[in-house]
Each structure stands twice: as structure tokens, then as C-alpha cells.
Amino acid sequence: MAKLVFLGRLEDVAGLPEMAVQPGPVEQVLATLDPGLAVQLLGEKVRMALNGRLLTDVGGIVLGQGDELAFLPPVSGG
Template sequence: MAVTVLFLGPLRDLAGVESREFSAPLDWEGLISSVAPEVAEQLRQARVNVACAGKVLADKASLNAQEGDEVALLPPVSGG
């Protein structure tokens, strides 16, 4: 099994896909090195959040996704 990474909003446009599977376990450095450079650049910004297994991580560098986990990459939301 693997970890499913969901690319949401503008990150989906940069990645060119809605989701992608990566080998488990997946940590922050593994994620950064596995995605396109344009996506990695966005992920490093403080305004982008990461959720793992349905919980937004307070520190995205603490990512430790295991087999079957879903990781959502959450771009900032705008609106009024």
C-alpha cells in the first residue's frame, strides 16, 4: 500500500494531477523531494498547510504518513 497525496486548488494546477501515490512511510523531506519543484516551493511557504489522516498538522515538517494515509496539501483560502 501507499500514501495518497491530494493536491488542492492552485497546487493541483502546478502538479498537473489531483492526487498521486507515494511509497509509505512518507515524511516531510520525502514529500518535498518527490513533488515537482514548483509544488515544493509552494509547500515551503508558511501559508500552505498540510493535513494527514484528516488532521491539519501544526508543524508540517512533522509529517509522518503511514500506509493507507491520505495527505492533503492545503493552499490558502481567499474569500469574504
């Protein structure tokens, strides 16, 4: 299995902090999720980190066995 990790407000949208998924192309993995969640995860300002490394190009990502893909929402503060 691979793992999706939802941080910040994305955890609220997903309803849980992480989710186990079948390995495979990210597009296929996201297609199995609730459509509202998938739209939020693909938001323009959401960053992704694969196994702890920020991704600059998110095209063509294939999750392998044991991989962790984290979704990081934009952060604001004061």
C-alpha cells in the same frame, strides 16, 4: 502506498488532484517531486492535513501505508 492530495490552486500547479507516493518522511517524499511543486507545497501559508486532521506542527511527519496528506492553499473570496 500513501497519497498526496492537492486542493485549490495547488491542483493546478501539480497538474492533478492527487498522487500516490511511497510512505516515508515527508521531506523525502517531497524531494521526489518536481522542485517547483515542492516549493509551492512548502509555502508559508499552505496548511497540511494528515488523514483529515489539520496539522499545527509539520516537522517530523512520516507517512505510513494508506495515509493521506492534503495540502490546503490560502483561500480568498468575497
